[in-house]
Amino acid sequence: MGKLREPLNECSLPAALEAMGERWAFLILRAAFNGLHHFEEFQSELGIARNILANRLARFVEHGIMERQSLPEDRRKIQYCLTEKGHALLPTMVALRQWGERWETGVPAFPILVDSRDHRPIQPIAVLSHDGRVLTKGDLHWALPGDVADATDIANAAE
Amino acid sequence: MGKLREPLNECSLPAALEAMGERWAFLILRAAFNGLHHFEEFQSELGIARNILANRLARFVEHGIMERQSLPEDRRKIQYCLTEKGHALLPTMVALRQWGERWETGVPAFPILVDSRDHRPIQPIAVLSHDGRVLTKGDLHWALPGDVADATDIANAAE
DNA sequence: CACAATAAGTTGCTAAATAATACCTACATA
């Protein structure tokens, strides 16, 4: 994939893309979030080529995004389960899906994701300030170590 | 890329990936968010092959993610600017970056993204309920049209 | 004006990733 220059400005995006930048990654992940666990389930749901699927699942396991275990009651069956690290990709996936809904397909797209407690739709994913304001590009700033305020700073400033 | 089966469960993720699933897409986007506007800037910052960069920029323009305009003061120069649609990818990109920070590189990774108003770090990107609770996989539910509550329903239920 | 330099690509070729399909192996079930 090539090397990035400018080490200073390097963030963890390239590292994240190492795992998730592959073509089918997000779709397999979505299927896993929807409760699929087995090779044949992924294969028939997504229509992905078997060798590619095998390769992706192996990579997810390598990266600790999924866990692979063969079931004792039927030792042919292998279960692929999302790990904590895998589950942590939910906000990213929902953000990408919401963007697609708003800007690509245009439609609200059912089934829709709702809070299971009250069945009300979730909020749009957003970048939020510490006190919950929605921030856009203009409200953001890249800060170096010395330049970051924390709760203590704010308390001190108020004295 | 192959066709998905199960039309019912199809969401806009595939549509989003049509634009963003390409190998360099997020890195070019990040560079654009960091203020880069020109072909040679992207090329030397990222070290991407020129033909691939040309191809990706053209695709971004096709998809309405960037706008291409030649500058009147130097007609050799072409400016690539993020559109509103492009800017709307910020939460997705930040979510992916934060995931990489937490689970891949491990480090907090400077420069860090802060609110330009008070220089305090932004919140982790999360899936939030209508009233701001953080939701994880277990708290979520896929709902079909009839199954979605809205503010009106809640008000009625309270009467 | 001639000439070098710059910006934004394009072209031709090689290497790597992806895809389609057939095959394989360990179980399980009748």
Next chain:
DNA sequence: TATGTAGGTATTATTTAGCAACTTATTGTG
């Protein structure tokens, strides 16, 4: 034992990525 199932590999073809050299339009310089 025969038959089917789950989870893969192996083989081959196609697509995409990557490198380096070239092109075209413009601009700045002596």
